[in-house]
Amino acid sequence: MSRNTTPGVQAAALNATSCEEWEQTHHLLFHLASLSLLLGLVIPTTLGLHMILLRLLLMTGCGLFIVWATLYRCNLDVMVWNVVFLVVNFMHLFFLLYKHRPIKIDRELRSVYKRMFEPLHVQEALFQRLTGQFCTIQTLKKGQVYAAEDKTSVDERLSILLKGKMKVSYRSHFLHNIYTNSFIDSTEFRSTEMHRGEKFQVTIMAEENCKFLCWSRERLTYFLESDTFLNEVFRYLIGKDITNKLYSLNDPTLSDKAVKKMDRQPSLCSQLSMMQMRNSMASSSDTDDVLNQILRGGSVGSSLQKSPGTKTSSKMKPIEEGMEDDVFEVSSSKSHRIPSTSTEEV
DSSP: OOTTSOHHHHHHHHHHHHOOSOOOOOOHHHHHHHHHHHHHHTOOTTSTTHHHHHHHHHHHHHHHHHHHIIIIIOOHHHHHHHHHHHHHHHHHHHHHHHHTSOOOOOHHHHHHIIIIIGGGTOOHHHHHHHHHSSEEEEEEOTTOEEEOTTTSBSSSEEEEEEESOEEEEETTEEEEEEOTTEESSHHHHHHTSSSOOOBOSSEEEESSOEEEEEEEHHHHHHHHHTOHHHHHHHHHHHHHHHHHHHHHHHOTTOOHHHHHHHHHSOOOOOOOOHHHHHHHHHHOTTHHHHHHHHHTTOOHHHHSOOOTTSOOOOOOOOOOGGGGTOTTOOHHHHHHHSOOOOTTTO
16 A cells, blocks of 8 residues: 555545444344345244245345345345345245145045045145046946956956945855945956956946946056055055955955945955965865855855865964054065965965
8 A cells, every 4th residue: 555545545445344343234124134034044844834934035035135225225236136036936936836736636536545545645646646647437337247257358457446336256156345445356456467368257246336446457557667655555555455355255244334344444465366266266176165155154264175185274374463564665575574375275
């Protein structure tokens, strides 16, 4: 600094670098804007809408800074930067509001979602993707056939009964009923995952005017392969449905109330193939005796009797309760934990 510099200039230059003299505090709008930014940054992430609240408070702070810079500071660069921040936060807020928009599920499907999918933490948006693209709602009048024995292919579809009641029979002998919010052909879907081209070995007929949700099997399988979580959900629901059908098959005299109460209780995700059981019934030489025992309410294990020369089968071991604790485990670990049951054991 030169010696000819006046003392006033020296003092101003010194104050600009070392802040010996502080300016007066800014207007109240400046402090409100800063407080708004602070509140937005300290919102706990445990709140469900914390990102939306954060964007709202950031937008409020930017807006107050714009008003302050325009009316009280006349500072163009502060105003321009806060306008940019305001636009960016508004775009983020719009996107978040769009993601959290209420999903309107069709009234006919809401019961299925509430009963089957919501307890497994399936989001409404995911359920809408599942039901909105490649499935249809179809109807059957009383007496019409959903699947005919030895005629209808099992490779075409998978369905959930939305309304009404269906009857499952084998060679005109009643086996069990299918009720609302249950899979219609879950046993065939599970048993033919590895080999295709088989036919239904039972007849499924509508006992009332029925309405059901129907997926194309091929497109559903492709969709589930792309979503691991939803694939595990379907594996659990189908296994539970098969278990309930086995209970109904063991005691076909169960009333509608008893079956619905049993369906509301936690069920075990059994890996037993009902198709194998039906094949055993079809191949047994004592088919009529088997069906008579089923009609009398006898157990499936006692109905599949062996000839005197056949080795006596052991009783089916009860499935441990711990098997259902971790529903969504990897398939490989699940297969080690679930006891396999052969046709002879059934």
